[in-house]
Amino acid sequence: MGEAISAPKGTYDILPEDQPLRRWVVAQAEMVFQHYGYRRIDTPTFEETKLFSRGVGESTDIVRKEMYTFEDLGGRSMTLRPEGTAPVARAYVEHGMHTLAQPVKLYYHSPMFRYESPQSGRYRQHYQLGVEAFGSVAPEIDAEVIGVLAASYRAVGLAGLELRLNSMGCRDCRRVYSSALRSFLAEQAASFCGECRERARLNPLRTFDCKVQACREALAAAPRLTDHLCPECSKHHQRVKECLDMQGIPFITDHTLVRGMDYYTRTTFEFQSPVLGAQSGVGGGGRYDDLVEAIGGRPVPGVGFGTGVERIILALSRSGGEALAPMSPVAYIVAMCEEARTEVFALAHEMRSLGAAIDLDYMQRSGKGQMKQAGRSGARYALIVGPQELAERTVTVRDLASGDERTVKRAQAVALGAEA
RNA sequence: GUGAACGUAGCUCAGGUGGUAGAGCACUGGGUUGUGGCCCCAGCGGUCGCGGGUUCAAGUCCCGUCGUUCACCCCA
Numbered sequence: 001m002g003e004a005i006s007a008p009k010g011t012y013d014i015l016p017e018d019q020p021l022r023r024w025v026v027a028q029a030e031m032v033f034q035h036y037g038y039r040r041i042d043t044p045t046f047e048e049t050k051l052f053s054r055g056v057g058e059s060t061d062i063v064r065k066e067m068y069t070f071e072d073l074g075g076r077s078m079t080l081r082p083e084g085t086a087p088v089a090r091a092y093v094e095h096g097m098h099t100l101a102q103p104v105k106l107y108y109h110s111p112m113f114r115y116e117s118p119q120s121g122r123y124r125q126h127y128q129l130g131v132e133a134f135g136s137v138a139p140e141i142d143a144e145v146i147g148v149l150a151a152s153y154r155a156v157g158l159a160g161l162e163l164r165l166n167s168m169g170c171r172d173c174r175r176v177y178s179s180a181l182r183s184f185l186a187e188q189a190a191s192f193c194g195e196c197r198e199r200a201r202l203n204p205l206r207t208f209d210c211k212v213q214a215c216r217e218a219l220a221a222a223p224r225l226t227d228h229l230c231p232e233c234s235k236h237h238q239r240v241k242e243c244l245d246m247q248g249i250p251f252i253t254d255h256t257l258v259r260g261m262d263y264y265t266r267t268t269f270e271f272q273s274p275v276l277g278a279q280s281g282v283g284g285g286g287r288y289d290d291l292v293e294a295i296g297g298r299p300v301p302g303v304g305f306g307t308g309v310e311r312i313i314l315a316l317s318r319s320g321g322e323a324l325a326p327m328s329p330v331a332y333i334v335a336m337c338e339e340a341r342t343e344v345f346a347l348a349h350e351m352r353s354l355g356a357a358i359d360l361d362y363m364q365r366s367g368k369g370q371m372k373q374a375g376r377s378g379a380r381y382a383l384i385v386g387p388q389e390l391a392e393r394t395v396t397v398r399d400l401a402s403g404d405e406r407t408v409k410r411a412q413a414v415a416l417g418a419e420a
Numbered sequence: 421g422u423g424a425a426c427g428u429a430g431c432u433c434a435g436g437u438g439g440u441a442g443a444g445c446a447c448u449g450g451g452u453u454g455u456g457g458c459c460c461c462a463g464c465g466g467u468c469g470c471g472g473g474u475u476c477a478a479g480u481c482c483c484g485u486c487g488u489u490c491a492c493c494c495c496a
Contacts, residue, residue, distance in 0.1 A: 004469090006487075009486090009487070009488090061495080062494085065421085065494095066494085066495090112496075114496090116493090116494070116495080117421075117422090117492095117494095118488085119489080120490070121495095123496090130496095260495055277491090278490085279494095279495070281495060281496060284495090307496065308496030310496075332456095336454045337454075363448090365448085367455060368449090368450090368454090369456095370455085370456090371456040372456050384454075384455065386454050396455090398456085400457080405455090
């Protein structure tokens with residue numbers, strides 16, 4: 001053996017035994033998305049770097065230190081998609097979707113790439129399911145988007161989640177608030193850590209991300225964004241809450257909830273799971289009324305969410321989910337002697353042509369060994385062919401659950417595949 | 421990027437104060453010549469993450485490195 005190569009740091013293989021649960025979770029979510037009128041879109045795995053630097057924001061951690069950026073052979077700067085919203089917004093603009101009936105409701109299921117230090121529930125490549133609704137400023141659609149996410153969690157049996165809700169305000173009220181917060185931070189500078197003082201300059205809202213106890217205490221007295229909302233934003237926020245109540249979705253208003261993308265305006269939200277440890281966010285999102293314009297489109301509002309497939313599965317398994325059975329063949333065909341191998345191969349081909357799931361041995365196993373495989377495969381029947389059957393053109397059919405066995409004509413055995 | 425713990429067969433792990441490796445599961449064969457799931461027997465399988473160092477001798481001690489896990493940070 002040569003030098004062993006393993007999967008890159010922070011990545012992992014999704015093995016055959018992991019597939020059923022995963023595919024089921026994704027399928028359940030997609031079904032919910034479609035019921036709410038969202039249609040699937042797939043965008044490229046990499047985009048021009050400036051889509052993210054402009055769209056997500058230069059001050060974000062994602063853009064500053066987590067992107068997989070490379071130069072292609074044509075000298076263009078490309079970046080592996082670190083988040084799902086900017087690419088979908090780009091596609092909306094590129095395909096002139098503003099000419100369609102609004103809102104345009106889209107969903108995706110794609111891998112995301114971020115150069116972070118791996119941890120429980122955090123990988124350098126992970127999958128997100130997400131929806132985006134473009135073109136409507138109605139608070140009802142904010143509530144619908146949150147409702148879609150809540151319904152998706154319900155559909156996969158994920159319970160005990162906590163929804164946190166906040167409003168970031170619009171460009172205008174944020175400007176007013178930012179300066180109020182900035183002057184507060186300047187006055188109280190002594191109470192904050194160095195990093196917070198740095199944040200105060202770049203993007204004062206990010207000081208709310210700080211986990212240092214002293215900073216948190218000092219922030220308790222800070223002006224609240226929700227108290228600085230303009231009348232329009234305040235009304236919007238109020239209406240979103242009403243619509244959540246109407247849908248029976250409980251939430252906690254959290255004025256410190258500031259998410260990692262700069263494009264959010266007004267509504268932001270996040271579902272958290274108590275069983276996930278430090279990486280408690282299962283999914284979240286918000287409204288982004290300035291994003292489409294920022295990446296070169298007309299001013300079109302939007303709202304959406306992203307949710308992590310790995311986090312859903314992790315939360316599910318930690319709250320005691322049951323494993324899903326893998327697919328089993330209907331029949332495993334056993335050759336009891338060397339001469340029967342040709343016949344067994346032909347039988348398998350005929351039955352598979354009729355649509356039956358069939359398996360057989362390619363390892364020169366003994367008859368006993370093949371029977372063992374048959375049992376292991378989960379097949380309903382073992383079809384046994386030996387010298388006797390060869391001579392009579394028959395097949396012995398053994399029901400692997402009951403142990404009942406009978407010898408039937410070859411054609412009858414083949415037909416088993418058709419009815420199964 | 422920072423801190424802590426860990427890294428022995430495919431998997432889960434044993435290997436007191438150093439003396440050149442074991443178990444269970446899995447896999448293959450067999451248990452009277454054509455039969456599974458239980459049981460019994462045997463076999464296959466390890467440069468003890470990698471590289472240095474200390475020592476007569478290191479899986480076992482020291483340093484470095486890579487990786488994993490947990491936490492910080494941030495997020496899905």
